Amino acid sequence: MPESAPSQEHTRVLYPLWNSPFLKACRRERAEVTPIWLMRQAGRYMAEYRAIRSKVSFLELCKRPDLAAEVTVTAADVLGVDAAILFADILLILEPMGFDLEFAKGEGPIIHNPVREAGHVDRVRPLQDPFPLNFVYEAVRSIRAALKPATPLIGFAGAPFTLACYAIEGGGSRHYETAKAFMYRDTGAWNALMTRFVDSTALYLNAQIAAGAQVVQIFDSWVGTLGPEDYRRFVQPHMARLFAELDPAVPAIQFGTDTGSLLELQRDAGGSVIGLDWRVDLARSWKRLGSQVAVQGNLDPVVLFADLPEIERQARRILEQAGGRPGHIFNLGHGILPQTPVDHVRALVDMVHNLSQSTH
Numbered sequence: 001m002p003e004s005a006p007s008q009e010h011t012r013v014l015y016p017l018w019n020s021p022f023l024k025a026c027r028r029e030r031a032e033v034t035p036i037w038l039m040r041q042a043g044r045y046m047a048e049y050r051a052i053r054s055k056v057s058f059l060e061l062c063k064r065p066d067l068a069a070e071v072t073v074t075a076a077d078v079l080g081v082d083a084a085i086l087f088a089d090i091l092l093i094l095e096p097m098g099f100d101l102e103f104a105k106g107e108g109p110i111i112h113n114p115v116r117e118a119g120h121v122d123r124v125r126p127l128q129d130p131f132p133l134n135f136v137y138e139a140v141r142s143i144r145a146a147l148k149p150a151t152p153l154i155g156f157a158g159a160p161f162t163l164a165c166y167a168i169e170g171g172g173s174r175h176y177e178t179a180k181a182f183m184y185r186d187t188g189a190w191n192a193l194m195t196r197f198v199d200s201t202a203l204y205l206n207a208q209i210a211a212g213a214q215v216v217q218i219f220d221s222w223v224g225t226l227g228p229e230d231y232r233r234f235v236q237p238h239m240a241r242l243f244a245e246l247d248p249a250v251p252a253i254q255f256g257t258d259t260g261s262l263l264e265l266q267r268d269a270g271g272s273v274i275g276l277d278w279r280v281d282l283a284r285s286w287k288r289l290g291s292q293v294a295v296q297g298n299l300d301p302v303v304l305f306a307d308l309p310e311i312e313r314q315a316r317r318i319l320e321q322a323g324g325r326p327g328h329i330f331n332l333g334h335g336i337l338p339q340t341p342v343d344h345v346r347a348l349v350d351m352v353h354n355l356s357q358s359t360h
């Protein structure tokens, strides 16, 4: 029997993942540094990614567990970040649900058979079992085996609203008028569609967790197009059900952009961590959210195009706003853009680690 509680160093060695700064921050525990990872950290801005991508299409890359694992682990290693994110896409789940998905060169995703009327919802097949997306869980297992033992792996999926936007619009959109008109006009069909996405996504995320993801992030990239009343009516009950269906042992991060008017409603829907984009002030937003959630964010991705002193100024400001309170995960407010200089991204990771050591 040890005579005293094990030292911090001792527990870190015994439980490297559990005691990683990222998982500690998700649990709102004090960590030795502010953890940082970056959305789209594996992507076109990185030469290693472009080299692999020059040989296969984007969808093929997602469906080859060996390549997806290589891209994921390389990005985490090159950057020295505190978490890896599975290489995949939020739209992959649409294929086994009956959508005809294409990533067209230079155009982004296209869904050739969008849902346009209430009757179309019946042909959307909820996932009955997780198997059609086996290649994703296979990638999770390969990544877990290749990652440093203390680096957590984030699994992810699209949120029901953002998936519904793609399913109805048939691709990206500026105003989401087709999706929102459907939501207002055919509310019953909208709820049926959202229900199918919630059921399928819960199954999918729990399978990623079973395969070895330590955290999950739910990307509600386009939800900021809604005002608070519409969020409450058309989205919040579905998000609440999704969170209730997820393995409660695993922290869930809720991500959105342009969500300044939705934060309390998002928090009430569930999840351990709320993502903030750069349009909001981190300190004030965290105060609004209260001490029961962690926060993630919130550097403007475009700041990475500035010079290093400006990047450092902005990183320092964000860390000061977090004030050393446990439960801050440093990230961008949205994904890294394709033209971003890699050395600036690496410098940001070092800055956050160095600056936060002194504020903790």
Ligand code: CP3
Pocket (backbone or CB within 6 Å): 038, 039, 040, 041, 042, 043, 044, 053, 058, 085, 086, 087, 088, 089, 090, 091, 103, 107, 108, 109, 156, 172, 219, 221, 335
């Ligand atoms: O963060 C990571 O490094 C993990 C990989 C990841 C990708 N997509 C790879 C990707 C993640 C987490 C996503 C999520 C995703 N996909 C979202 C939510 C996040 C966000 O950006 O808001 C959305 C909306 C999508 C849908 C999607 N996939 C679009 C709109 C596009 C085209 C736009 C673009 O950036 O090209 C994609 C393609 C995509 N997904 C690429 C990557 C690396 C680029 C594909 C290529 O190599 O050509």
